[in-house]
Amino acid sequence: MAGGIGSRFWPISRNARPKQFLDILGTGKSFIRHTFERFAPIVPAENFLVVTNRVYRDLVLEQIPEIKECQVLCEPVGRNTAPCIAYAAFRLMSVNPEADMIVTPSDHLILNEAEFVHAIDEAMEFVRSHNVLMTIGIRPTRPDTGYGYIQVDGEQDNNTGAIHRVKTFTEKPNIELARAFVESGEFVWNAGIFLWKAAGILEAMRTMLPEMYQQFAAISDCYGTSRESECIERVYSECRSISIDFGVMEKAENVYVRCSDFGWSDIGTWGSLYSYSKKDDHGNVVRGEGMFYDTHDSIVMMPEGKLAVIEGLNDYIVVDSGNVLMICPKKNEQNIKKFIDDAKFHKGERYT
Amino acid sequence: MAGGIGSRFWPISRNARPKQFLDILGTGKSFIRHTFERFAPIVPAENFLVVTNRVYRDLVLEQIPEIKECQVLCEPVGRNTAPCIAYAAFRLMSVNPEADMIVTPSDHLILNEAEFVHAIDEAMEFVRSHNVLMTIGIRPTRPDTGYGYIQVDGEQDNNTGAIHRVKTFTEKPNIELARAFVESGEFVWNAGIFLWKAAGILEAMRTMLPEMYQQFAAISDCYGTSRESECIERVYSECRSISIDFGVMEKAENVYVRCSDFGWSDIGTWGSLYSYSKKDDHGNVVRGEGMFYDTHDSIVMMPEGKLAVIEGLNDYIVVDSGNVLMICPKKNEQNIKKFIDDAKFHKGERYT
Secondary structure, three states, X not given: OOOOOOHXXXXXXXXXXXXXXXXXXXXXXXXXXXXXXXXXXXXXXXHOOEEEEHHHHHHHHHHOOOOOHHHEEEEOOOXXXXXXXXXXXXXXXHHOOOOEEEEOOOOOEEOOHHHHHHHHHHHHHHHXXXXXXXXXXXXXXXXXXXXXXXXXXXXXXXOOOOEEEEXXXXXXXXXXXXXXXXXHOOEEEEEEEEEEEHHHHHHHXXXXXXXXXXXXXXXXXXXXXXXXXXXXXXXXHHOOOOOHHHHHHOOOOOEEEEEEOOOEEOOOOHHHHHHHOOOOOOOOEEEOEEEEEOOEOOEEEOOOOOEEEEEOXXXXXXXXXXXXXEEEEHHHHHHHHHHHHHHHHHHOHHHO | OOOOOOHHHOOOOEOOEXXXXXXXXXXXXXXXXXXXXXXXXXXXXXXXXXEEEHHHHHHHHHHOOOOOHHHEEXXXXXXXXXXXXXXXXXXXXXXXXXXXXXXXXXXXXXXXXXXXXXXXXXXXXXXHHOOOEEEEEEOOOOOOOXXXXXXXXXXOOOOOOOEEEEEEEEOOOOHHHXXXXXXXXXXXXXXXXXXXXXXXXXXXXXXXOHXXXXXXXXXHHHOOOOOHHHHHHHHHHHOOOOOXXXXXXXXXXXXXXXXXXXXXXXXXXXXXXXXXXXXXXXXOEEEOEEEEXXXXXXXXXXXXXXXXXXXXXXXXXXXXXXXXXXXEEXXXXXXXXXXXXXXXXXXXXXXX
16 A cells, blocks of 8 residues: 555655655665565565555556556545555456455555564464464554554463454544553554455445445456556545454454564654654754754654754754745644645645 | 955855855845945945955956946955955955945845945934944844944934944943943944045055055055056055954044944854744744654755755754755854864865
8 A cells, every 4th residue: 555645744744755766764775675575585576566656656666667557556646554454455356366465555564574573474374374464563662653453352362373263443542541542552553464365355345335336346347457457546535434453353243463572663754754764862863964953852854965053942843845844842743734834825736 | 344254154154155145045046145235325336446355356246236347345355354355445445535435245135225234324414424333233132242242432412313423432342241232222233334535545555554555555656457356466465464453443542432222233153143043833943844753943054946844953953055065053153163173184075
């Protein structure tokens, strides 16, 4: 899934090049490239499907030259994860009705790739031997209020190890609730990674999102043909926008979670990027050249070849990117969406 | 005089393009262009001489296409104002031993040009009828500690009007002294503008800076010839660095000042630029596009086409220029010289 615009990393992420195509962590590779390489040992290149907005098609092919054009499924418009997954599942079914399916965001950080592959293998093995919808849960290390949580069934089952039946999915909690979740030991973070048979998720959608299922099923003849794009255009113009979590996972009975510890973050905000980045002696995270005076605990992102000279900023975000300079206290990073709206309204599209 | 590097406006002013060649006030014209146009009604274009560092010769000719190459006097190295003035005076003498001479900085702001021309006319008239060294004084509007002051002789003379004999020149005072100066009514700001006969200032230098006088006099045959550049190179390599104020004006007996009110500032710092600029409702001075949240009394300079989005800065300087972004509290602007030194030392010449 590579359709988002990652507006929380504005002004580095823009409509024209959103987060999944950027190297925000400074690793030398974009998030989507890391995601491809993470799965490459267990999934042949010809089996990848990337669902994205059609305006990002060339960016996907540029980042993953190993795949063919027909493996990039283009959405005319974003409709959240349920239509995205329905589209990919129907396309898979048209090729192989027995297909296994792994669904993953393309803009997350995973530190321990070996442990990740182990978790995926184990979860996939469980999917193959049971008729279940699997998700990947991350054992929480702090009461983060930026993630959804999954409550696992407390009963340990020696046959399933780290795999548990799911009791509930929850939305992002407030801090008190998040603390209670973490203390209880019953909750894991929802990493947004799913494993199932393509037929299995479609069967669940047929029951729980029947209208959407019918819309995508009605164009069954089109998948993999020259008419696919035109049919998908029509379906997307009609179908509702809903997440797979809310539309299916929270309601289905046969949902399991593989609890894991592979070092995961959705790197969803400047603050989480700050947390996961190496700091200098004054707690500053700096990309590019900088000279700092009386400046602490700030994150500064400069373009290549440009020098930041900063005095007297504590706990700030400073981002110089393209035609925008943003300076904002770290604690107010939620205002970035407002900045983007204001920029669009007052200054026009060229800054968003 | 156009040889300075204006480092206090770094990172906008750079070695490659110092303040006098910039439009820091956003008027549409550089300081040196304004200076030329201010004098153009009273001085024919062919009578201008611009003394500058040789690396700025082309910038001068670009800004003042009305003058010829031979009117740009190139210094191989900066040696403060006394050698600069000696060079220009000897060159003038080689053309016309009776020449009047007006000396002016090229990077100051003057608001009332009509009143300025009136003051210059009156001062020049006085020079022509008396054997004096004239300077222009500005009646102070505040106890500024960034300027030198001139104490005028209190005795009013109906024959000379706003023109007074000078009692003393003073260096930049501390704030208590500056307050006493302003309250006394006897002091004016030293604008660094001088009027005299070329022969008159050289006569004064012969007495008060005899070594320097001899150095420039020794190459009398060279002025205006193809050997001038090579001779000047040798003289500058040997002569001392000293201001005309300290070397001559503070010691000479026949020094007068024309007290004036034409709205003057040397715009020597970001703070003085802030003072002289139009502010928005929150006291911010903004060049370029900006969106501000909880931000007051700051000065923000952006390049064309770039948007500043700033939250939570009060009393700051933010300058985005070329390959440098500087953020600094207004009250610490004196640190800019340190920033430049550090940038040079740690990051190399490319940022200075």
